[in-house]
Amino acid sequence: MKSDAVRGHLDGLLLAVLEPGPLHGYAIITAVQRRSGGALELRTGTIYPALNRLERLGLLSSNWQSVGERRRRCYELTDAGRAGLAEERTAWREFTTAIGSVLDPVARPGHAV
Amino acid sequence: MKSDAVRGHLDGLLLAVLEPGPLHGYAIITAVQRRSGGALELRTGTIYPALNRLERLGLLSSNWQSVGERRRRCYELTDAGRAGLAEERTAWREFTTAIGSVLDPVARPGHAV
């Protein structure tokens, strides 16, 4: 998987891994990695600014937790975040359909060429 | 479809529409538009530099044609271009699988959650 691969789809990934429940940043990275079968390895410089942005937009809320002396910042979806995730999924479907029908027209029966 | 949508997948699109036969730049734009059902509208500032790059890389070859007084630059796939297209299709499959399995894990039966 080439670098820069998630460009334009990062928000959807973050919202999606938070759907089952709250996670902190580090756990989000491992969750994306696990759910993608190891294909997607996000960097901290990628997700922390993105999480901040999503919180600023009202799609996420965060609260600090303490585990012993260690601090964690836990993010969870807001209602707007759940709506945003639904939009991202729709956009993803449209996107893959558009690119896919150009890239592989024969693989889509019923599609006029 | 948001602007900047084809980012990272442009080369594959160009190679794909050239697979059936040679086309000139303007026809490439309309071909992508048609095959995507109108979803993808590439700009000249997007494709001309890309076509040049692909030719420089040896994936395309071009030759000028004259229709009356009008000049057209026709591009066609080289053998390397055909190989490149196959790679792009593989990469596309891996990409959609990776993002898709994060975005929509339940929609993929057999995928452990």
Next chain:
DNA sequence: GTGCTATCTATTGGCAGCCAATATATGCAT
């Protein structure tokens, strides 16, 4: 008790790559 690795958060600089805007010219219809 010293290193090594994993866990955890955060910021900065850079740049690839696409788009908007712009320029130019032909051909045809009205």
Next chain:
DNA sequence: ATGCATATATTGGCTGCCAATAGATAGCAC
């Protein structure tokens, strides 16, 4: 003669992700 479709090309700019860097806690091996 005006406007729209056809046709090619360049430039500047911005978005957004990544690499690099920084720093702190915790546990394990030795």
